[in-house]
Amino acid sequence: MxxxxxxxxxxxxxxxxxxxxxxxxxxxxxxxxxxxxxxxxxxxxxxxxxxxxxxxxxxxxxxxxxxxxxxxxxxxxxxxxxxxxxxxxxxxxxxxxxxxxxxxxxxxxxxxxxxxxxxxxxxxxxxxxxxxxxxxxxxxxxxxxxxxxxxxxxxxxxxxxxxxxxxxxxxxxxxxxxxxxxxxxxxxxxxxxxxxxxxxxxxxxxxxxxxxxxxxxxxxxxxxxxxxxxxxxxxxxxxxxxxxxxxxxxxxxxxxxxxxxxxxxxxxxxxxxxxxxxxxxxxxxxxxxxxxxxxxxxxxxxxxxxxxxxxxxxxxxxxxxxxxxxxxCRPFIGRIYDPSLIVEGQGEKGEYITAFRGKDNDYAMIYMPVGKTIKVKTKFMKSSDIKVWWYDPRIGLMVRGISLYRKDVLELTPPTKGVGQDWVLVLDNPDYQYRPPGK
Structure with a gap:
């Protein structure tokens, strides 16, 4: 070590x-x-x-x-x-x-x-x-x-x-x-x-x-x-x-x-x-x-x-x-904690959201303790499109993935909402051709 x-x-x-x-x-x-x-x-x-x-x-x-x-x-x-x-x-x-x-x-x-x-x-x-x-x-x-x-x-x-x-x-x-x-x-x-x-x-x-x-x-x-x-x-x-x-x-x-x-x-x-x-x-x-x-x-x-x-x-x-x-499943040495990625929807205590991005701005991950709609800043990513994945940490599986035109701020909603419905949002630059989260 x-x-x-x-x-x-x-x-x-x-x-x-x-x-x-x-x-x-x-x-x-x-x-x-x-x-x-x-x-x-x-x-x-x-x-x-x-x-x-x-x-x-x-x-x-x-x-x-x-x-x-x-x-x-x-x-x-x-x-x-x-x-x-x-x-x-x-x-x-x-x-x-x-x-x-x-x-x-x-x-x-x-x-x-x-x-x-x-x-x-x-x-x-x-x-x-x-x-x-x-x-x-x-x-x-x-x-x-x-x-x-x-x-x-x-x-x-x-x-x-x-x-x-x-x-x-x-x-x-x-x-x-x-x-x-x-x-x-x-x-x-x-x-x-x-x-x-x-x-x-x-x-x-x-x-x-x-x-x-x-x-x-x-x-x-x-x-x-x-x-x-x-x-x-x-x-x-x-x-x-x-x-x-x-x-x-x-x-x-x-x-x-x-x-x-x-x-x-x-x-x-x-x-x-x-x-x-x-x-x-x-x-x-x-x-x-x-x-x-x-x-x-x-x-x-x-x-x-x-x-x-x-x-x-x-x-x-x-x-x-x-x-x-x-x-x-992503390059994790040098990842950067960046709470500013959460533009709207940040909570307190049990609802506090944490987020980081890769050191090359090639991806980001956001952990949401409570499922709800949030607005996320994606300006750090230079691609014209963005891959959006919803990963369920309760079962360890990616359950939804879509490609979107990348705006500087995206409004995103997880598959389920509420307390106990925690989710991980993964954002990828498609140029890097990463596999679905967890693979």
């Missing part, structure tokens, strides 16, 4: 553009057998996911409760002495993922192991460096690893500053990997907790992340990304935890199923599509039963209404797989 030349997107070392479509599987190494991991990875690969986020040392009893093979990650809870028996499973899974062209975004340890209370926090600057160097050296030849420090914890809060510890862990990983490592950070939820606000200037940080999270719907992720794009020495930006499907909406303090309900696939699409259309280098999906791998064998870490196996085929997982196909 590496950053593209324009510093906003991702590519691989063989010069292929890379769209990050992640899935959240934090408890993977802690709760699953290898056979179960095979099932999970096969499913995610088939759906088009190419990044799996997992924590080596888990948050929930990760230091006390062994994995399915009776191994703990550390000997006597000392980061200086990792347990090879535990890491044998990590080794095998990393290499299995590589056979599917999938990256593993590995948290070396959940954030509470640095920022938590005594007994939970086990890292200091010295042992964080040693542990990081051990990891970097062990996996320096595994090219499908992304190191994701943090783990749901801000790197600094009030008078507490844990950045020196994370800095040493990152230094160890870099030295151990001969400086080939790609490193990012998973912070806590909220705009101010974005890595761009606290870690952007760190030389070890290759990519910014933020979490729009599970407290409410329609967090304005497009404003986070627009802010990050304008930073000096920009870096790619990704929402690594938007609304999790089947997660209780605003779960505290007095959540009820009837009043508050759960996030559904429509909530997932609104956040994921709008963050990507605003310029994110990708997005990470999550399902509430899957990330914790809840089953009859395991107690839920937080309330889940279904097991991980039952959660694999939820509609939101398919929705984001369609998103990847849609983005990859």
């Amino acid at each position: 590496r950053v593209s030349a324009d510093a906003h997107f991702l590519e691989t070392s063989n010069d292929r553009p890379f769209f990050w479509l992640g899935d959240t599987g934090w408890e993977l190494f802690h709760r699953l057998s290898f056979e179960e991991i095979e099932v999970y990875l096969e499913d995610r690969y088939a759906k088009g996911f190419n990044v799996i986020q997992a924590s080596i040392i888990a948050e929930h009893e990760g230091l006390k409760k062994p994995n399915r093979y009776g191994a703990l990650p550390l000997t006597q809870n000392k980061p200086e002495t990792p347990n090879n028996n535990y890491f044998a499973l990590v080794d095998t899974v990393v290499r299995l993922a590589a056979t599917h062209d999938m990256f593993m975004a590995l948290a070396p340890a959940w954030g509470d192991k640095v920022t938590g209370k005594p007994g939970s926090a086990i890292f200091n600057k010295e042992n964080a460096y040693k542990y990081g160097k051990w990891l970097g050296n062990r996996y320096k030849n595994d090219e499908n690893i992304i190191w994701m420090l943090g783990g749901d914890r801000a790197p600094q809060k009030d008078t507490n500053d844990w950045r020196p510890i994370w800095r040493e862990m990152a230094r160890g990983i870099q030295e151990g990997s001969d400086y080939k490592a790609f490193i990012t950070y998973h912070s806590t939820v909220g705009e101010k907790s974005s890595t761009s606000q606290s870690l952007h200037k760190e030389p070890w940080l290759n990519m910014n992340t933020f979490r729009s999270g599970n407290t409410s719907k329609d967090i304005p992720v497009w404003t986070y990304i627009e802010r990050d794009f304008k930073l000096p020495s920009p870096k790619p930006t990704i929402d690594v935890e938007p609304n999790f499907e089947d997660y209780p909406v605003n779960p505290s303090p007095r959540w009820t199923e009837q009043k508050d309900g759960y996030f559904d696939d429509y909530d997932v699409r609104r956040q994921c599509y709008r963050s990507v259309f605003a310029g994110a280098a990708g997005v990470t999906y999550g399902h509430h039963g899957v990330w914790q791998f809840y089953s009859e064998r395991e107690e839920p870490i937080t309330f889940a209404d279904r097991s991980w196996t039952n959660g694999l085929d939820r509609p939101g997982a398919f929705s984001v797989s369609y998103l990847r196909k849609l983005i990859e």
Whole structure:
């Protein structure tokens, strides 16, 4: 993995553009057998996911409760002495993922192991460096690893500053990997907790992340990304935890199923599509039963209404797989977020529309959370005609395509209207002879 030349997107070392479509599987190494991991990875690969986020040392009893093979990650809870028996499973899974062209975004340890209370926090600057160097050296030849420090914890809060510890862990990983490592950070939820606000200037940080999270719907992720794009020495930006499907909406303090309900696939699409259309280098999906791998064998870490196996085929997982196909069907490195394309019909919050155009002004895509008539500026496109496609993100298909004489402003209406009827409008310069969207 590496950053593209324009510093906003991702590519691989063989010069292929890379769209990050992640899935959240934090408890993977802690709760699953290898056979179960095979099932999970096969499913995610088939759906088009190419990044799996997992924590080596888990948050929930990760230091006390062994994995399915009776191994703990550390000997006597000392980061200086990792347990090879535990890491044998990590080794095998990393290499299995590589056979599917999938990256593993590995948290070396959940954030509470640095920022938590005594007994939970086990890292200091010295042992964080040693542990990081051990990891970097062990996996320096595994090219499908992304190191994701943090783990749901801000790197600094009030008078507490844990950045020196994370800095040493990152230094160890870099030295151990001969400086080939790609490193990012998973912070806590909220705009101010974005890595761009606290870690952007760190030389070890290759990519910014933020979490729009599970407290409410329609967090304005497009404003986070627009802010990050304008930073000096920009870096790619990704929402690594938007609304999790089947997660209780605003779960505290007095959540009820009837009043508050759960996030559904429509909530997932609104956040994921709008963050990507605003310029994110990708997005990470999550399902509430899957990330914790809840089953009859395991107690839920937080309330889940279904097991991980039952959660694999939820509609939101398919929705984001369609998103990847849609983005990859056009040249997407260098695409330009351009809300000015919406001349009339822009909404707020749940109805806010995001739009971008290709760097060569050869195409544009517009995500509409609510189906309605809008007016779109097409002056950026120099062709005399224009192809207009309506793509249904609920089923991943183009359902209508027409050619029109290009006016500077076009009034366009999707096939269906209303809340829950979200659409993607794709505009093409016919001279480029692009295939229908999603192909």
